[in-house]
Amino acid sequence: MALADAGVAAEAVESFYLGNFAGPSFAGQNHLAPYVASGAGIRGVPATRFEAACASSGSAFFHAVTAVAAGVYDVAVAAGVETMTCQPTPRVTEILAGAGDLAGEVRVGATFPSLFAMIARRHMHEFGTTREQMAAVAVKNHANGALNPLAHLRKRITMEQALAGKPVSEPLTVYDCSLISDGAAAVVIIPLERARDFPGISLRILGIAQASDYVALDAKDDITSFRANRVAAEKAYRMAGLGPGEVDLAEVHDCFTIAEIVALEDLGFVARGEGGPATVAGWTALNGRLPVNTSGGLKSKGHPVGATGVGQICDLAIQMRGAAGERQVERRRVGLAQNLGGSGATSVVTILGAA
Amino acid sequence: MKRGVVYTETIVHSPPELFAREVPYQLAIIDLEGGGRVTVRIAGERVAIGDTVKWLESRNGIDFFEKTS
Numbered sequence: 001m002a003l004a005d006a007g008v009a010a011e012a013v014e015s016f017y018l019g020n021f022a023g024p025s026f027a028g029q030n031h032l033a034p035y036v037a038s039g040a041g042i043r044g045v046p047a048t049r050f051e052a053a054c055a056s057s058g059s060a061f062f063h064a065v066t067a068v069a070a071g072v073y074d075v076a077v078a079a080g081v082e083t084m085t086c087q088p089t090p091r092v093t094e095i096l097a098g099a100g101d102l103a104g105e106v107r108v109g110a111t112f113p114s115l116f117a118m119i120a121r122r123h124m125h126e127f128g129t130t131r132e133q134m135a136a137v138a139v140k141n142h143a144n145g146a147l148n149p150l151a152h153l154r155k156r157i158t159m160e161q162a163l164a165g166k167p168v169s170e171p172l173t174v175y176d177c178s179l180i181s182d183g184a185a186a187v188v189i190i191p192l193e194r195a196r197d198f199p200g201i202s203l204r205i206l207g208i209a210q211a212s213d214y215v216a217l218d219a220k221d222d223i224t225s226f227r228a229n230r231v232a233a234e235k236a237y238r239m240a241g242l243g244p245g246e247v248d249l250a251e252v253h254d255c256f257t258i259a260e261i262v263a264l265e266d267l268g269f270v271a272r273g274e275g276g277p278a279t280v281a282g283w284t285a286l287n288g289r290l291p292v293n294t295s296g297g298l299k300s301k302g303h304p305v306g307a308t309g310v311g312q313i314c315d316l317a318i319q320m321r322g323a324a325g326e327r328q329v330e331r332r333r334v335g336l337a338q339n340l341g342g343s344g345a346t347s348v349v350t351i352l353g354a355a
Numbered sequence: 356m357k358r359g360v361v362y363t364e365t366i367v368h369s370p371p372e373l374f375a376r377e378v379p380y381q382l383a384i385i386d387l388e389g390g391g392r393v394t395v396r397i398a399g400e401r402v403a404i405g406d407t408v409k410w411l412e413s414r415n416g417i418d419f420f421e422k423t424s
Contacts, residue, residue, distance in 0.1 A: 094371035105394040108417045109367060109374045114382055117365035125363070125404045170366040218384045218392045223363065 002077065002186035002314075003040065007200035010041030013188075014073040017064040018049045019057025019080035020306035025095045027083050036081055040186075051306075053099035054255060055210075056080060057185065058309025058339030058348030062210040068189045075194075079186035080307035092180050096305070099342045101216035113177055115217050115343045116256035117169035123224045123258060124171070126273070131171055133276025135162035137257035138175045138299055140285055145296020147327040152181045152302030176257040178297075183304030185311035195355070203317055206334070207240030207351040209233075215345040226344030229266035233338070236349040237268075240334075244268035247351070248331040249319055250290060251312040253340035254297040260284075263338050264292065267349070291329045294319055309339035309348060316352050357410040359385035359420065361402050362392060383408070385420065395420050 003010055018033040029035065037047040050060040057080025064078035084092055093111050100106045100115060123129045139159055145151035157175060165173030189205075190198050211231035214220055220227070237243055244267055252267070254260035261275030269290055270278045278284060284292035295301040295315035298308060316335035318324050332354065339348045364383040367374075374380065381397035385408060398411050398419040408420040 090370065090372045090375055093369060094373065097371050106371075108382065108394055108396050109370065109377070109380060110382055110394060111367060111369065111371055113369060114365045114367045117367075118363040118382070118384060121365060121404065122363040166368075167366075168369045170368070172365075216394075218394045223384075 002079070002188055005200055006188040006198060008075060008188050008198060012075050013042045013045060013077050015045055015064070015067060015076045016042050016047040017060035017076065017078045018047065019060035019078070019309055020049055021051060021053055021056045021082060022095050022098065023082070023306070025098070026087055032081070036079060042077065052346040053341035054253065054303070054305045055309055055339045055341030055346040055348050056306040057311070059210055059341070059346065061187065061310050061313060061350070062208055062348050064189050065205055065208050068191055071191070074191060076189045077186055078189060078310055079184065080310040081184040082304035082306035083182045084180045084304060085182050089180065104216050105218060111169065113172055113256065114169040116258055117172045118217065119223050119262070119343070120171055120256070120258040123261065126224055127276070129261060129273070129276040131163060132159065133280055134176055134257040134261065135159055136279045137254060137260045138162045140279065141254060141293050141297040141299040144286060144294050144327055145300025147325070148296050148301060151296040151300050152179050153300050155300070172256060178255045178299050178303035181302030181304040183302055183307045183311065185307045185314050187310055187313050202321055202355050204353040204355055205350065206242065206353040207236035207238070208349070209235035209239065210346065210348045211235070213345050215342055217343045220344065225262060225266055225272065226340065226347060228344050228347035229263065229338065229340065229349070232347040232349040233267050236351050240351040242334060242351060246334055247290065247336045248334045249294060249316070249329050250292050250336040250338070251295060251297070251315050252292055252338045253308070254293055254299050255303060255340065257299070259340065260292065260297070263340070267336065267338060286327055286329060294324065294327050294329060309337070312337040312339060313350065313352070320352060320354050357387060358423070359387040359408055361404050361406045361408060362386050363404060364397070364402055366401070383420070393418070397421065
């Protein structure tokens, strides 16, 4: 679909980058990159799988962009894929926990919801962030997802529902957690000089960076902010020659509601501790100053983990081409995507500009 | 005896397969006296950020701490 949309023949693709977190664990299938590439008619070229937890396809995209920018390839495809619903929830929880530190936190019983629950508790303690502020992220993202035909769960929820949800890991309820989804996404990357040859490709990558940090949450000095987010954002802004105030819309990694609040702060959209109040004030709503997760985000659009990073790029493209229908935003010249892996061990930040 | 202060905590209701029989259980990241930060399990009374805890026992290689009175 990405190839058809871009007007690129499969034979023209020179390298294939696939993001996938845990295909071998979820579905038993290994050697996924050539498996998926050949299914799309792409053969005879490098096809490599990238794994960076929930930032797997963000990382695949980053490396594809890097190779094209370096002049190694003229046509690269970055894709992401994950199938998760084939396993029962306790097994999914266990597979996802493999993105944490098995020798420490996971060994004693940590799950991903519990790691983000502990981040939420500390954020609440230090900044006065509330359950209502976190629930407001879920209400907003579900409202956006209800308008997105590609969303997994097209259902509006109320603040009361969000607050009364079944506890997953306190203070997070089921409404604070993203979905267990199946999904795939792909994009085509070409050098700017070839843009005329590919009129179907419509966006510029203005800036991109990937950064890493400790895997274990307890190894980080401060868990209310992710260093990898801040480093990747700073580099991406510098490459783009832009600041957070110039971003028109953003897709951020709301694997849990608190993660969207932390992302707003780490990306410099609001000051530390202001992510919750800004959300309640409608600042990040469809008609707000900076619409965030107009796709519905991981919360409502869904979170097929290895596909999410490239999926965010596709979501920005839909908006920036003016093809978002009922949820179309007005200002759409600069879009930012932030894709987080684990509890902040990987972050990929991409800034896109309208062509 | 190891002691520490609770940096953050949660009560897990949706467990991985391995701990399915133990829910709900409390996890905490604690700052150990003398330095270091570790993720541990809490036994007994529920703890909150800032509470002081002490090492209770090790079960199957997992350290359990409890609130000091």
